[in-house]
Amino acid sequence: MGCMFSHLAAKFAFFPPSPPTYHLTKNPDGKLSAVSASSSSTFPAAGDSSIDVRVVKTRRGNKVAAFYLRNPNARLTLLYSHGNAADLGQLVDLFVQLKVNLRVNLMGYDYSGYGASTGKPSEYDTYADIEAVYECLQTEYGVGQEDLILYGQSVGSGPTLHLASKLPRLRGVVLHSGILSGLRVLCHVKFKFCCDIYSNVNKIKKVKCPVLVIHGTEDDVVNWLHGNRLWKMAKEPYEPLWIKGGGHCNLEIYPDYIRHLYRFMQDMENTTTKSRLKKIWQEIRRRDESKGCCSFKLCRPKCPSCPKPSCDCGECGCCKCECPSLKGCFSCCKKPSCVGCCCPKFKCCNCFGKPTCPKCSCWKCLKCSESECCRSCCCAGCFSWLCCCGGRKRKELKTRGGDTTVAKSEG
Structure with missing residues (x-):
């Protein structure tokens, strides 16, 4: 019975587009480019230095494809973990819009077995994937956790919260249609199975930075209650965005989406480490005074x-x-x-x-x-x-x- 649940949860979590919507090619100068399977267009275009196409090796032996979009006016970097039925070829236009409208640098990547990434998708492979991409941001682009915001959509909330729980000085986290766990989406259970995947319900408690939750009220894939509970369990919850009538894959078309996300980015940009520590100590002192000694x-x-x-x-x-x-x-x-x-x-x-x-x-x-x-x-x-x-x-x-x-x- 446990193996059957685990198999069903994996089927929900990993559904890569087949065939992939892009493939990678090497230019004469040695740099990589991505070619769209539908229009045969290449990105980045010739002479465009704002997009870097990279391949990152993970600790589990897979090679992960990643796109880095550079914004010269940005102070923060967004690390984007996409949903279960998409790859980078479908998301590159969204990445460009987010980079411009939010004034951030953006790194998107494909999980093992998605797009041009090698291997087969699994829960622990996605953990290794996001860790390798984060290490690339540190070594190749000089991005520290103080200037990093993690963004997880749907199943991407799993690797996002996995990494966020390990970074105590992270600037912020965005959970877009996030899940409590794999089995809780399928079975609506309120207890834990040993075969469950992406136990976000436990990892959200370890995140020490502001958490923004975005969820559609009419989401028929991941119920709105998942996002609501994640927001309530966060140590430092940011004002959530409940998009009335929003589904699972269409929240980006609502004007409130980009407006609320932009305000969150501005608040995170204006928040310094010193002010965050002061706020945390004030909260601890207030809690101690209310409870006594x-x-x-x-x-x-x-x-x-x-x-x-x-x-x-x-x-x-x-x-x-x-x-x-x-x-x-x-x-x-x-x-x-x-x-x-x-x-x-x-x-x-x-x-x-x-x-x-x-x-x-x-x-x-x-x-x-x-x-x-x-x-x-x-x-x-x-x-x-x-x-x-x-x-x-x-x-x-x-x-x-x-x-x-x-x-x-x-x-």
Whole structure:
């Protein structure tokens, strides 16, 4: 049964045009050109240096055909992974339009077994294909991941998210009619099979850059719910584009498609690495403040020497401070019952509950040398609670004459 599902999923995923819509030829100068099978036209044309035709070898031994379209005014590069029933010969006109309208450099490639690429298509071959093309962009064109946007259409969302999950500094991702997984398209299941292919539902969680999802509401091949769930599961989702009435292969004809895509490219171009990191840290800080600290939701101590203590205790919820004057104050695993602290080196944030002493409004930290105010309390019951300072169990107050001293008995 598993092999049957895997075979069906592969049939859905890979349907290369047969025969291919183009073939490659070598020019007298040694450069490659692509010749269309329908019109016998050659691209790039003679003297046109804006298109490079390349063949890239993958780690699985296949040779992959790729087109690089150069835009002199571009700052970003788009790496395009096409759908299951197309090859580069059918897409070259679309690539030219995207290059001009979006003001980007564009690299498109054929999967193994598609177009002029050798081998047979498979899930892991497509992973090797996009990795080889990305390496070509790095070595031949000097494109780093900070200036790269990955674009995946339909089954192309599989290799796109595979590479995106491995590039932490990627500029952005576009998912055009993306899939959750191969079997989820065929069977509409909500659980995982071991024989499933393109598990985008898991890889989308590892993508650390903005993700734009484009999907047609009337897509009869990949249901709109696939795109909606991918958008909801993204860590940094960009405003999606739901094209009303759009199908699976006609979204490019809608005016909203190019307008929304252009706005996304502009936002990505204006977003620097520094601003992205600042936004990420703000989100992490906001999330920490909303959830509190550790399992007991303790507020962070406002100590000038350690404003960001690390909560590294997995089970007990301790907050371990590295400040010498506070060392040990938060080393226990119990929740102290106090309201505040009069010690100038430890200003409590009023998150520990009620004091046990009716005459004292402070939590007395006996380990602090400046806690003279802690010695002036006349109520012995003030120190009857279990202190978190150094593991002492009980503090007893003794008064001699007019002076007040505190004697600590070890438990």
